[in-house]
Amino acid sequence: MSLPDYGFYILCGTAVVLLVSEAVRDPGKTAVFGLTQGAIFALVALGYTMVYGIIELINFAHGDVFTLSAYIGTSILGLFAVTEGSFTALNLITLLIIFPVVMLIMGGINVGIERVAYRPLRNAPRLAPLITAIGMSFFLEGVMFLWKGPATVHFPNILPPWTTTVAGVFFGFKDIFVIVTSAVLVALLAVFINRTKLGKAMRATAQDRDAAQLMGIDINRTISATFFIGAVLAGAGGIIYGLYYNTVYYQLGFRTGLIAFTAAVFGGIGNIPGAAIGGLIIGLTAAFSDIYIGGKWTQVVIFGILIGVLVFRPTGLLGMRVPEK
Amino acid sequence: MSNATMSGRQSPFGRLNLRDRIRDRDTAVYGILIIVALLFPLVTIYATGGTALVSHATYAGYWVLLAIGLNVVVGFAGLLDLGYAAFFAIGAYTYALLASPQLASSPAHHALHGNFWILIFVSMMMAAIFGVVLGFPTLRLRGDYLAIVTLGFGEIVPQLFYNFDQWTGGINAIGLIDQPILPAWAQGPWSGDGDFKIVSPFSFNTDPVAYYVLICVLIAGAVILVTNLYKSRLGRAWMAIREDEVAAAAMGINTVTTKLLAFSIGASFSGFAGAYYAADVALVSPDNFLFIVSITVLVMVVLGGMGNITGVIVGALAMYYVVFYLIPGLPQNVTSLANSVGLGSLNQSSGDWPGLGEATQRLNFIIYGGILVGMMLLRPQGLLPSRVREQELKHAAVQEEEAAVEQAHA
Numbered sequence: 001m002s003l004p005d006y007g008f009y010i011l012c013g014t015a016v017v018l019l020v021s022e023a024v025r026d027p028g029k030t031a032v033f034g035l036t037q038g039a040i041f042a043l044v045a046l047g048y049t050m051v052y053g054i055i056e057l058i059n060f061a062h063g064d065v066f067t068l069s070a071y072i073g074t075s076i077l078g079l080f081a082v083t084e085g086s087f088t089a090l091n092l093i094t095l096l097i098i099f100p101v102v103m104l105i106m107g108g109i110n111v112g113i114e115r116v117a118y119r120p121l122r123n124a125p126r127l128a129p130l131i132t133a134i135g136m137s138f139f140l141e142g143v144m145f146l147w148k149g150p151a152t153v154h155f156p157n158i159l160p161p162w163t164t165t166v167a168g169v170f171f172g173f174k175d176i177f178v179i180v181t182s183a184v185l186v187a188l189l190a191v192f193i194n195r196t197k198l199g200k201a202m203r204a205t206a207q208d209r210d211a212a213q214l215m216g217i218d219i220n221r222t223i224s225a226t227f228f229i230g231a232v233l234a235g236a237g238g239i240i241y242g243l244y245y246n247t248v249y250y251q252l253g254f255r256t257g258l259i260a261f262t263a264a265v266f267g268g269i270g271n272i273p274g275a276a277i278g279g280l281i282i283g284l285t286a287a288f289s290d291i292y293i294g295g296k297w298t299q300v301v302i303f304g305i306l307i308g309v310l311v312f313r314p315t316g317l318l319g320m321r322v323p324e325k
Numbered sequence: 326m327s328n329a330t331m332s333g334r335q336s337p338f339g340r341l342n343l344r345d346r347i348r349d350r351d352t353a354v355y356g357i358l359i360i361v362a363l364l365f366p367l368v369t370i371y372a373t374g375g376t377a378l379v380s381h382a383t384y385a386g387y388w389v390l391l392a393i394g395l396n397v398v399v400g401f402a403g404l405l406d407l408g409y410a411a412f413f414a415i416g417a418y419t420y421a422l423l424a425s426p427q428l429a430s431s432p433a434h435h436a437l438h439g440n441f442w443i444l445i446f447v448s449m450m451m452a453a454i455f456g457v458v459l460g461f462p463t464l465r466l467r468g469d470y471l472a473i474v475t476l477g478f479g480e481i482v483p484q485l486f487y488n489f490d491q492w493t494g495g496i497n498a499i500g501l502i503d504q505p506i507l508p509a510w511a512q513g514p515w516s517g518d519g520d521f522k523i524v525s526p527f528s529f530n531t532d533p534v535a536y537y538v539l540i541c542v543l544i545a546g547a548v549i550l551v552t553n554l555y556k557s558r559l560g561r562a563w564m565a566i567r568e569d570e571v572a573a574a575a576m577g578i579n580t581v582t583t584k585l586l587a588f589s590i591g592a593s594f595s596g597f598a599g600a601y602y603a604a605d606v607a608l609v610s611p612d613n614f615l616f617i618v619s620i621t622v623l624v625m626v627v628l629g630g631m632g633n634i635t636g637v638i639v640g641a642l643a644m645y646y647v648v649f650y651l652i653p654g655l656p657q658n659v660t661s662l663a664n665s666v667g668l669g670s671l672n673q674s675s676g677d678w679p680g681l682g683e684a685t686q687r688l689n690f691i692i693y694g695g696i697l698v699g700m701m702l703l704r705p706q707g708l709l710p711s712r713v714r715e716q717e718l719k720h721a722a723v724q725e726e727e728a729a730v731e732q733a734h735a
Contacts, residue, residue: 052469058472058473121701121702121705124701124706125631127405127623127627127631128627128701129701131627131628131697132697132698132702134620134624134697135694135697135701136694136698137694138690138693138694138697139690139694139698140694141690141694142687142688142689142690142692145687146690146691149687254616258476261473262477265473296484296487296488297488299480299484300481300484300485300488303477303478303480303481304477304481306474306477307462307474307478307481310466310470310473310474310477311462311474314465314466314470
């Protein structure tokens with residue numbers, strides 16, 4: 001254990017003590033809100049971490065894929081006569097339809113993005129795919145801007161407006177819905193990565209692309225699958241975000257993407273459970289910072305954490321030390 | 326070669342050995358750039374009767390300075406910096422605070438009005454110091470991790486300028502920034518001022534041409550400086566670290582100081598450009614230094630050809646033209662084009678159709694994104710890649726091919 005490791009553990013310990021003490025002082029909305037937004041960050045962070053793990057690309061377009069899914073979601077919801085503010089059978093059916101449809105559409109779009117913008121540059125200088133990723137990010141923002149204009153877009157509020165207080169903690173159906181859905185998706189992803197053949201291929205490709213290829217793994221197909229799954233999760237995250245906040249904005253993906261990326265780095269980039277835990281921690285930190293330090297400092301706090309983690313422990317919370325190439 | 330000398334004997338142009346002289350691509354590019362820079366204000370003032378285009382060229386000049394500075398960090402030393410705008414902000418705010426009425430309304434209660442020619446170097450030093458401050462803890466990091474730390478830094482700095490609004494005015498920005506003053510200046514028909522006259526003392530605030538001349542001089546100085554750095558021992562050390570840090574360290578290069586120098590020299594260019602920008606625009610706000618600025622500079626460097634100074638300058642000018650001139654001007658151009666070809670009805674908004682100009686405006690993001698993706702797909706090595714890098718890339722490609730062939734045979 002080296003000195004930076006101690007620094008990291010001291011940082012983490014301080015953060016945990018602060019969070020716990022704040023949670024004791026205010027055992028209510030803030031913690032619940034933090035967990036909820038953390039669950040959404042986690043879903044987006046998974047896409048970042050998977051893509052980075054497999055092709056070492058910071059996929060700047062990922063945050064915009066997340067936003068685009070909310071835009072597509074709200075358009076599809078517009079086709080149904082959903083009831084806002086209360087919960088009907090039609091709302092339930094719509095929900096059951098909208099999730100798989102949008103997730104599949106987003107997966108397809110992301111595979112297309114990879115095919116057009118990243119695959120031709122796989123052997124180009126390192127910075128070239130980074131620039132195309134930024135280009136794709138602008139492109140997707142432009143598409144949303146063109147589609148719905150610069151104003152915020154309303155996302156129908158179709159979840160039951162039920163709230164309750166248990167042991168002094170105030171929460172609603174929405175909070176439970178967000179946390180449970182995200183947890184289920186993360187669990188499904190973990191099973192997929194660890195138990196299926198394609199998941200194994202993805203792990204192998206992330207470890208050593210050439211060796212994986214020699215073992216007969218179709219690299220292009222595996223990378224496409226990674227982008228597909230990343231976008232499926234981001235698609236679900238976008239709809240969940242829309243259902244929870246009921247308003248989206250075409251540039252939402254930029255900031256959310258950066259924060260989710262911070263979460264991925266915090267958990268150890270390339271590490272899937274790390275991204276999920278990182279998302280929750282960053283979400284909680286942001287919520288407490290909003291309340292106790294002030295909203296205008298939240299960004300400074302989050303990026304300060306990002307820098308602190310990278311300086312003291314670049315491999316993040318759960319990352320492994322990889323030999324330098 | 327013999328062909329070139331043969332034709333040299335025949336044609337009068339050949340006698341100048343022009344072809345041999347411009348065989349060196351860089352010399353040719355510099356020659357063209359100097360001629361264009363000299364003729365630009367004369368031609369545009371004569372043609373348009375105003376100095377708007379000269380102001381545009383001056384703004385392009387800041388971007389060229391920024392791109393040259395970032396090229397030292399990214400192109401020479403191979404350290405990816407995604408927060409370069411932070412140093413631009415630090416330079417601009419240093420000058421803005423020390424040369425404007427701003428500090429009178431701050432807790433210090435006393436405005437400072439420093440001399441531009443001293444403060445521009447103070448700003449430069451300030452940015453360089455922050456370059457070291459950021460660089461020092463990040464030395465252990467490589468590649469993308471470094472990129473992420475700089476990205477975080479680039480996000481924090483403008484936010485801090487927002488948050489410390491007692492000092493910086495926050496969202497209200499700092500205005501009324503002092504203009505540079507020279508003891509004497511020559512005006513004449515070339516700057517659209519009629520007869521030749523000497524103005525003394527001369528304040529820059531009325532004259533876009535003066536800013537243009539000064540930025541050209543600064544760029545020329547920066548180019549000479551960077552070219553010499555590139556050829557120096559330090560430049561070779563940067564290149565060695567870029568190619569293989571472990572091998573460079575084994576060869577006796579002090580990687581810590583070499584990397585820190587890359588960071589601080591790169592940052593100082595940005596701080597320098599920032600101070601000059603603050604003086605010219607006379608208004609700095611945190612909004613001028615967001616992530617998009619860092620990205621635009623990076624795109625200029627990569628698009629032009631990383632590591633190659635002429636490439637970076639050309640890339641910066643090309644990107645400036647596209648991002649700040651072509652795309653913003655597009656709606657108006659499209660509207661007048663539609664009018665002139667008899668499709669003026671398209672310009673009226675009706676129902677969902679917002680009118681042709683507005684529709685084009687909404688396409689801006691898509692066009693910009695499309696250009697970035699398209700350019701990288703067509704020329705991932707940049708417009709004018711460095712000759713050395715080009716050879717290395719070819720070499721690597723050949724090696725990979727050979728390895729693949731061997732693999733196939735085995």
